[in-house]
Amino acid sequence: MSFELREHTADVAVEAVGESLDAVFGAVADGMAAAMCDEIPTDGDERFDFSVTAEGREALLFDYLDELIYERDVRVVLPVDNEATVSAPSSDDGPNEWVLSGSARGVPLERVEARDLKAVTYSEMDLSETDDGWHAYVVFDV
Template sequence: MAWQTFAHDADVGVRGSGATLAEAFAGAATALTAAVCDPARVRAHEAVAIACAAPDDELLLVDWLNALVFEMATRHMLFSRFDVSIDGHRLQATAWGEPVAAPRHRPAAEVKGASYCELEVGRQPDGRWLAQCIVDV
């Protein structure tokens, strides 16, 4: 699993890749945390279960990231580890993290939502899976 954030004029792009679709989704989730703070600062102490389903893989990525945004906002948590399984267009996951501690996490910005801009989910020519979109910060 690999992840990165990428540039957008006003907001931030999140991208994950991996040998499977689930790994790519886990990578995109790590990049989502990176839009807020350094994921290495976030301890994987508490587990939150997340499930979503969508008509296609692209909508499923947006739903997955938005489910995380919702849990981050309402639980005041940050996440750093993601155990994801995908069956068809149904996702089940456990996100591991801890409550926001501003002095230690130094969060730069909250994510408002995942957008459909630059939204792409698919298999690359090298066989690896990629999942990305722009998130509004």
């Protein structure tokens, strides 16, 4: 999994690839952290878990990143080393929801010089399967 930060008018975008849907979600989240902070400490800090549900893959990616921004604001941490497990809706008559179980290492904001990202956007969002896995492109409002 990997990501690159992309210039986008007054905003910033993250382009990511991964061998699986799980990997590309984690890569986009790590890219979002890199957009907020140039140097991320690699030591210590506690992990936290959370889950997100949505009616589609793109909505799940949006809600996942939005949840990380929320966790940043509530916990006063920078979510890094992101891990995501994405589950597609079941084929039975149950709820038609995508589910993400995630975790992140929370670096206290007092330990880093972080830039503010206001929000994730649907502008130009792409989440597509490729011959090599998955591709994602997400624009963030700064």
